[in-house]
Amino acid sequence: MAALAATKLADGLIDPKLVLAWLLNAIGAPGFLIGILVPVREAGSLLPQLALARHIERRRIRKPFWAGGSAIQGMAALGIAAAAIALPGTAAGWVILGLLAVLAVARAACSSSYKDILARTVPKGRRGSVSGTAGTIGAGGVLVFALCLGADILPRTTGSISVVIAFAGLLWIGAAFIFLRLDEPEADPDPDSDFQLEELVKPLQQDDEFRTYIGTRALMISTALAPPFLVMLGGQSSETGVANLGMLMLASSIAAITSSYIWGRFSDRSSRKTLMTSGALCAAVLGLAAALGGLGDNPISSWVLASLLFLAQLAYQGARAGRKTHLTDMDTHGHTSLYTALSNSMIGVLLLCGGAFGWLADAFGPALVLAVLASMAGAGAVLGARLSEVQDDPS
Template sequence: MLLTKIHQIMTGTHVSADAGEPQRFLRHFASLAATKLADGLIDPKLVLAWLMGALGAPGYMVGALVPIREAGALLPQILLARWIQRRRIRKYFWAGGSLLQGLAALGIAFAALTLDGTPAAWVILLCLAILALARAACSASYKDVAARTLAKGSRGTVSGAAGTVAAAAVFAFALGLSFGILPLSMTSISIAITVAGVLWLAAAILFVQLDEPEAEPQTNSFEGFRALLGPLRDDTEFRTYILVRGLLISTALAPPFLVMLSHAGGERELGNLGLLMVASSLAAITSSYVWGRLSDRSSRWTLAFSGTAAAVALGGAAMIGLLTGGIGGQWMAALFIFVAQIAYEGVRAGRKTHLTDMDTHGRKAIYTALSNTVIGTLLLAGGGFGLLAEVAGPSVVLAVFAVSSAFGAMVALKLGEVQQR
């Protein structure tokens, strides 16, 4: 009865689809909350970048963190989907991926505490690559498992609620760093990364106990390259979804350029770690659950609203930067990161829920893997924006991102209302 009541409060429903729904919902919630908190504690854009800088790693290795993390988590999914579609029980892919992420995080913490300089950086990058590949297994399998174990109308909610809880914990950690309650030291950051590793291990144990019904194996889903590209060729809704998601990757790429516009790095940037984490986690706290609930009602409007918010925020930062050469220091940088992160949370909730609820003709894992492979390739190409920033300045890059976000919002309105089908 208690599980049922908690499920009803979180989803806003008065009856469950079946007796096992509340337990499955809460197992999803606990697993996602643990992994999302782990993600926040090991954030490559902020935490690992600070850690590498403190270790004295070369600049080019620090710059490799985000491409390894983002592209490594997306590009392998098209291959992983082949294995996933052939299995009747698919929760083991997610649980195994979470297990490997935990071990990789523990490896990063060990390297930070026992090594220094370039050797430590190489070990951290290697562990991050393993973590990214393991994350690919989780991403490629989760939507398929969620679609078969959670009722429509609760999938975005569980992700949004887990994101809010995790963001609150990261926010508390960031406040501790900002106000000196926790020392901004190698040891404290390494302990936080160790906690992240333990959380991933715990999530694996939780998720492997999920009551998952058997799926029908898709043995002929990957007979050739043309079969892999079939959804892009045959499904108009999916092509539009890919276009929207590609245009809105600007929300993921923007934060480093906002920081770059504020100042040129160095010790000052390292000292701002707590403040920037506060801004990022506060945005997630205030928006994740709301975006999740909205995406369960209309994922296309969620994408349109969040794309518009990104266009306004990034366009405003670009305009200020072009007029003044900066955005007013660390506090203004934190403000723009706050707004950009709110938009990013909306894009993430909208795209995940849209793909989960969209009719994929029984090929959920293929659609997920194909979309992530395309976006992973675009993210690798997005490394070229760093060169553009060197030549023309970060304000120009942010202006490009603002235009991309605006177009993404407009194209999102062409998507179908998949929650009403």
């Protein structure tokens, strides 16, 4: 829990959607570099997991993969901070983007090994609580950061933000040392785990529960894609433009703090119902936002926008907790790493395709995109009802 909390705080302090985008803009990096920060981070952290899972399943002790990934993320963050201070705008932008790609691939090693290690070190009924509590601690630290920015306690300068990013790097390195102290039982290695095409498609061909899980998770990516389009609804108003950065961070942090532990406990009881509930909440919030956006040309007030963001982030936290706990607790036939890597790789491709929503918003406005995302979330809640109550299995 301590290691996970440190990395979650580091994630928030170097958030590509907010912190790195602001930093690149402040140092004068080209706009197209800012636009591809999030795709690089998301694709880099999901797509390599199948290859990494091959090596993980061949090892009896797997915590070095997580610890190594965390340490590399820390060093990449330190490099990002140094580049922002020492290099001119365009050069710094390219270096930061490259280091973000390194950070994302290292994150993939952590993600590929985490659920497998969690399943062998923490019993059912407590796994969601571990993740939820760590999420709450991390979100609390990000909230303090957002409050300091909003109150001008922390100056919004390139130097101060770079120091914060360097601190995030130290958190990742510290988490690596903490995780190495974990008492991990030896796993049964699979030296022949080559994950050829036939092996990769077996879960999709033979496991109906996994197919339903993939479909539900694919529809629930709407919870992750929605926030930028919510912000776009108020984009014509000066008070919800650049100045809204602090409110966005506060809304996101408060939502995580107030809900991560609750969603974690709920998912320990029923990850299926957690996914259904979060999907329904997301559909309602995004549907309301789409309706407000289609009423006329009047901009949405900053408080209404912040409220919508808060509720959307509540739904995101629920979807995140539910899908993680469900995959950990479902029967993966001894191949948790393979199932995790396969599902993450498929979702990574879909997230890249999600860039098309940006074109749709430019052509027809964010209200239409939010309506589509609301429909996806609602469909995810309906499909989630077909999942099994995996927590009822005492294994």
